[in-house]
Amino acid sequence: MSEAMSELAVSGLYAAVDGHEILRGVGVTVRSGEVHALMGPNGSGKSTLSHVLMGRGDYDVTAGSVTLDGEELLGLPTWQRARVGLFLAMQYPTEVPGVGLEDFLAAATGENENGDEDGDGDLSVRITEEAARLGIPDEFLTRGVNVEFSGGEKKRNETLQLAVLRPKIAVLDEIDSGLDIDALRDISRRVEAMTHEDGLGVLAITHYARLLTELRPDRVHILMAGRIVASGGPELADQLEESGYDGLASELGVEELAVEGPVQRSTDEDPFGDPTAGALPFEV
Amino acid sequence: MTNAFTADASRSLGGPDWLEARRAAAFEKLDGLEWPTSADEVWRYSRIDSFDPERYRPTPYEELGPPGDEKAPGGGPVAAEAGERAGLVVVRDGRVVHHELDEQLESKGVRVCELATCGEAEVADVLGSVADASPDAFTILHDAFLAGGAFIRVPAGVVVERPIVVVHWSDGDGLASFPHTVVVADEGSEVTVLDRFSSPDTDHLVDAVVELLIGDGATAKYLSIQDHGPRTWHVGLQRAHLGRDASLSSSAVALGGDYSRLRSEAFLGGEGANSDQLAVYFGAGDQMLDFRTLQDHAAARTTSNLLFKGAVEDNARSVYSGLVHLRQSAKKAVAHQTNRNLVLTDGAGAESIPNLEIEADEVQCTHASAVGPIDEDQLYYLESRGVAPADAERLIVLGFFDDVFDRLPVPSLVSTLRRSVDEKVGHLDA
Structure with missing residues (x-):
């Protein structure tokens, strides 16, 4: 992977949810081995950008283009974007009851498509090795994906999948949220190693600068109200840490920080995740 | 009845006198019996209104052959799938055509035989002692044409480690058959029974009764698998009585x-009895799978736990209607009831109706029910890692059933069952 240079190029990207424009001309280019931080206040469109890149159905892309090594992604379904080398580590990884990690990743890589029930063992070995590297106990590998995982365990599991699938470009959507300092360090180190060893390009979306003390960015971009209003080196994150989003906005002469309209959607509704969900317990 | 279910037909099925007399008594109840309709609450949402008794006649004696005249070899691949077993009964159209039992167990007094030939003293008092408490038109019809069936009894204190396998095969267009399985686990015994109901693509009515009589301190595991051909109607009662x-x-x-209905009932009559009821069902095409459950607590400190999970696709329908009944005598009982359904296509549908009737004090009772499509977030999550949509759906459906599969009593069969479900998911997409 390290010899072949890859490039994710986002340009002039506009997107709306339920008729509300959330992204208003986003442009950013991420190449192999680079770490880009995309920072922005709540409601600036950060998560929307991540899901638009991955092709979630709830968003209407109204203009722009997203290419990976020259191939336009916007017309591709989500799973094909993943197959060409894009990965999204989600802010709220979904619980999938009864689906074990190995079956899941075998389906993700198409390794079992020839009906080989046991696979070639390679995937299984990679999963075990990565789990050890990330400090994930074996018992988590046999359970349903993310089911009854803590916030930190879910993020370690996202990183495990990232490492096993070896995409070209990874978008990390608030990978730092819900993490204690040890988990943040473990995950950041693993991601950073992938940028060196595998040439992974990273777009790390975050609200807080604290991630960037562990995962050192080459470039920092500030997203406000659906536009990138500033780009620079790591010093831009320091400036943000100093001034806050309001201060930075007035320094930059930006009036609008967030976009209006329904930005947040619940991702935790899972009618089948909890066997007692919807129960009407009572005692007489 | 103005059809082929005549007194003569009932009489001509042969077997011992006591069994013929039992059939005759049931036949009298048939006379003047009003056939149910979907206006009856217990048949609501069912296909009973399209049931036409004129379509069927009881499998005649000439086809059944005399009881005890066992010619069939041992069960074939269907029986082999269950893995190692302690005993085997092969039943064709309700007649036992082969049975075998581990010699050591036989010497310990375990009985595996054809109920028509085991002997009146052993069978007559037990037969019906469970099912008679919950009659309906189909159990009465069943009793009026009962020719034979599997009889399994484990004496007090005997542990049967490997499963006893019963294979029911029903065949013949326009025929009705009446499979019957009796399992008696005497005090402190342990037994696992697998009952498998199959048919080819035949327009056949299978009217089945399973009676589980679980004595004080006994432990029993029972699994029925229904994988009939697409035109077969199956109407069954699976009822258990549990001692202390x-x-x-x-x-x-x-x-x-085509239409498959099962009443799964547990009567907890002995103090401290514990019952789990589980089900996995998957309907495709124009199938209807219909379940009525009962957790009937009649003694103190009894516990029951029900988990039924189903999925429907194409134009298939499913019905779950379940009652938890905590009688006055069921002090400190604990009962849980959960039914969850995945509806995979717009044309499919599932009904889920949990009910509680509580007369006792100091009880704990929960129920939960859900009907819905596959969770979009789960699909998106799997697809975001490169899983193709059809594979994502398959993984999620199989995962949905996983907690029931894990608890089924014959683990060696689970991979076969998973594969059967896997093959059904989205089979029309392919």
Whole structure:
């Protein structure tokens, strides 16, 4: 992977949810081995950008283009974007009851498509090795994906999948949220190693600068109200840490920080995740 | 009845006198019996209104052959799938055509035989002692044409480690058959029974009764698998009576048939008895899978736990209607009831109706029910890692059933069952 240079190029990207424009001309280019931080206040469109890149159905892309090594992604379904080398580590990884990690990743890589029930063992070995590297106990590998995982365990599991699938470009959507300092360090180190060893390009979306003390960015971009209003080196994150989003906005002469309209959607509704969900317990 | 279910037909099925007399008594009840309709609450949402008794006649004696005249070899691949077993009964159209039992168990007094030939003293008092408490038109019809069936009895204190396998095969267009399985686990014994109901693509009515009599302190595991051909109608009662501190896991897997209905009932009559009821069902095409459950607590400190999970696709329908009944005598009882359904296509549908009737004090009772499509977030999550949509759907559906599969009593069969479900998911997409 390290010899072949890859490039994710986002340009002039506009997107709306339920008729509300959330992204208003986003442009950013991420190449192999680079770490880009995309920072922005709540409601600036950060998560929307991540899901638009991955092709979630709830968003209407109204203009722009997203290419990976020259191939336009916007017309591709989500799973094909993943197959060409894009990965999204989600802010709220979904619980999938009864689906074990190995079956899941075998389906993700198409390794079992020839009906080989046991696979070639390679995937299984990679999963075990990565789990050890990330400090994930074996018992988590046999359970349903993310089911009854803590916030930190879910993020370690996202990183495990990232490492096993070896995409070209990874978008990390608030990978730092819900993490204690040890988990943040473990995950950041693993991601950073992938940028060196595998040439992974990273777009790390975050609200807080604290991630960037562990995962050192080459470039920092500030997203406000659906536009990138500033780009620079790591010093831009320091400036943000100093001034806050309001201060930075007035320094930059930006009036609008967030976009209006329904930005947040619940991702935790899972009618089948909890066997007692919807129960009407009572005692007489 | 103005059809082929005549007194003569009932009489001509042969067998011992006591069984013929039992059929005759049931036949009298048939006379003037009003056939149910979907206006009856217990048949609501069912296909009973399209049931036409004129379509069927009882499998005649000439086809059944005389009881005890066992010619069939041992069960074939269907029986082999269950893995190592302690005993085997092969039943064709309700007649036992082969049976075998581990010699050591036989010497300990375990009985595996054809109920028509085991002997009146052994069978007559037990037969019906469970099912008679919950009659309906189909059990009366069943009793009026009962020619034979599997009889399994484990004496007090005997542990049967490997499963006893019963294979029911029903065949013949326009025929009705009446399979019957009796399992008696005497005090402190342990037994696992697998009942498998199959048919080819035949327009056949299978009217089945399963009776599980679980004695004090006995532990029994029971699994019925229904994988009939696409035109077969199956109407079954699977009922258990549990003694003091008895423990039962009674499970059902329903995959085949045109209309398949199962009443799964547990009567907890002894203090401290514990019952689990489990089911996996998957309907495709124009199938309807219909379940009525009862957790009937009649003694103190009894516990029951029901988990039924189903999925429907194409134009298939499913019905779950379940009652938890905590009688006055069921002090400190604990009962849980959960039914969850995945509806995979717009044309499919599922009904889920949990009910509680509580007359006792100091009880704990929960129920939960859900009907819905596959969770979009789960699909998106799997697809975001490169899983193709059809594979993502398959993984999620199989995962949905996983907690029931894990608890089924014959683990060696689970991979076969998973594969059967896997093959059904989205089979029309392919």
